[in-house]
Amino acid sequence: GQNIDQPTEMTATEGAIVQINCTYQTSGFNGLFWYQQHAGEAPTFLSYNVLDGLEEKGRFSSFLSRSKGYSYLLLKELQMKDSASYLCAASPGAGSYQLTFGKGTKLSVIP
């Protein structure tokens, strides 16, 4: 089975740094995705981690520890437009064709 946990809501101040955590327990695991979803819009791809460690893409970074079943998304220099839900999703091992999503973390950026 698959189980993915992430905080329901977070609030952070414009210009600050915020870390959104995600823990997973899966019967098979290939890698971990992060998506951003603004209210009423489609989820959009942010990152995909397969190997342990930190991957940086501009203001966004994502980290994975396979041994701990843990990932985080780090957002720096927060902007108001970063207010959105952030979804982590586990990609299973070979033979399965579905992503398992966490319920999402709603981030509110305040002035």
Add this chain to the structure above:
Amino acid sequence: KAGVTQTPRYLIKTRGQQVTLSCSPISGHRSVSWYQQTPGQGLQFLFEYFSETQRNKGNFPGRFSGRQFSNSRSEMNVSTLELGDSALYLCASSLDWTGGNIQYFGAGTRLSVL
């Protein structure tokens, strides 16, 4: 390059009716997945199609079905609608389904069952 297109964007139905939702994937993408999104459960996998074959199905009742056409366009059907079927239905396409292929989502169809 056009993104994933879902039609219609909004639907209102009554209990007991059936509904068909449509998804046109990104050109060249052969894998189409469908998800149901609700505030309480988040995104839940419905099924995935590749080359007109359903390769995986989530834990949903048989009232939920789908198909894929030779041009990779996909439809999903929900029969005998229930109030609990009210949700955002999202379609995602990818080149193929291997572990690292990015899924690109459409804007979804918001279904309200009255």
